[in-house]
Amino acid sequence: MKYVQLGKSGLRVSPICLGTMTYAEGDKxxxxxxxxxxxxxxxxxxxxxxxxxFFDTANVYSAGTSEEFLGRAMKDLGADRDSLVIATKVHGAMGPGPNQRGLSRKAILQEIDNSLDRLQMDYVDLYQIHRLDPYVPMEEILEALDDVVSQGKARYIGASSMYAWQFAKLLYLADLHGFTRFASMQNHVNLLYREEExxxxxxxxxxxxGVIPWSPxxxxRLAREWDTDTERSETDQFGSTLYLDDSDRRIVEAVGAVAKERGVSRAQIALAWHHAKPGITAPIVGATKMRHLDDALASLDIELTDEEMKRLEEPYRPHAIAGHG
Structure with a gap:
């Protein structure tokens, strides 16, 4: 495995991050x-x-059971904690109370402790705000995250989907007040959604x-023929609102054509596109079948030509902003 820098930080991560939303108690x-x-x-x-x-989870994934599974797996498998990069997130509702969600100082300081308890770890390597909370002053968010780092409960902090002007303001305020700076942005990027470019x-x-895209x-949809349904596609409420444009179908067909010519899976081609894009550090890949994970690893060995990149990208048409809420 060839490791890469997470942005300009000193943290080195695998160019594939395993997303663990898939591993949890599904009824929660x-x-x-x-x-x-x-x-x-x-x-x-x-x-x-x-x-x-590199492993990514969140407190809100199936009521924290994703964090529990991840923590126990690392412990039971004897993983070297010093070699791991564990990332989790804060923002979503973790209970019925008005302060059991969002990015208030109270919520952030409570939820980092709750996440560490579930993970059975003393610290996380990357603590991310899952979304921006419009009801909390940015200075309050940044100061609380800075305290999490100062207390040794996180090594780095990251953000997730928001508008670029909002992220620029957060970076400016962090510099202005001397708070810990964000090391990563986990945003919505794939061949069917390129508005982040x-x-x-x-x-x-x-x-x-560093850019670590979700839903690569x-x-x-990029890993199968357009009209093929899966258990997830039939039950994924959020996903059902995405990728419905006619241009999306043409991109999926282009992925299929390039994959057939190469003699590899569609997923390998779609992920190889990420590896070829300047600025993208590590796509976050979910896997419910072992071939999904094998495809992600195999994608690291594929170098797309300029002509192939053009074929994959040319059908794209502008999309409405999706994933920020």
Whole structure:
């Protein structure tokens, strides 16, 4: 495995991040397709054996059970904690109370402790705000995150989907007040949704921020023929609102054509596109079948030609902003 820098930070991560929303108690959230603990364990084992050191979860994934599964897997498999990069997130509702959600100082300081308890770890490597909270002053958010780092509970901080002007303001305020700066941006990027290329990715490149896209396979649409349904596609409420434009179909067909010519899977081509894009550090890949993880690893060995990149990108048409809320 060839490791890469997370932006201009000193943190080195595998160019594939294993997303663990898929590994949780499916009846404790909106993810009925999630694998239970026993079924998920081989994926952690395979990832570690392949050299993946980067794992992403969130407190809100199936009421915290994703964090629990991840923590126990790393412990039971004897993973070297010093070699791991564990990322989790804060923002979503974790209870019925008015302060059990969002990014208030109270919520952030409470939720980092709750996440560490579930992970059975003393610290996380990357603590991310899952979305921006418009009801909390940015200075309050930044100061609380700075305290999390100062207390040794997180090594770095990251952000997720928002408008570029909002992220630029956060970076400015962090510099102004001497708070810990964001090291990463986890945003919505794939061949079917490239709006982040307009402002967010150029901002991140300019500021030395690592980009770790979520949904790099567009909820699986890039990995199969357009009209094929899966259990997830039939139950994924959020995903059902994305990728419906006619240009999306033409892109999926282009992925299929390039994959057929190469003799590889569609997923390998769609992920290889990420590896070829300047500014993208590591796409976050979910896997419910072992071939999903094998495809992600195999994509690292594919170098797309300029002509192939053009074929994949040419059908794209502007999309409405999706994923910021």
């Amino acid at each position: 959230g909106n993810h009925p397709w999630a694998l239970d603990e026993k079924a998920s364990r081989p994926f952690y084992e395979r990832a570690l054996a392949a050299g993946i050191n 307009r402002e967010m990715i150029p901002l991140c490149r300019d500021q030395g921020i 396979l567009a909820r699986g």
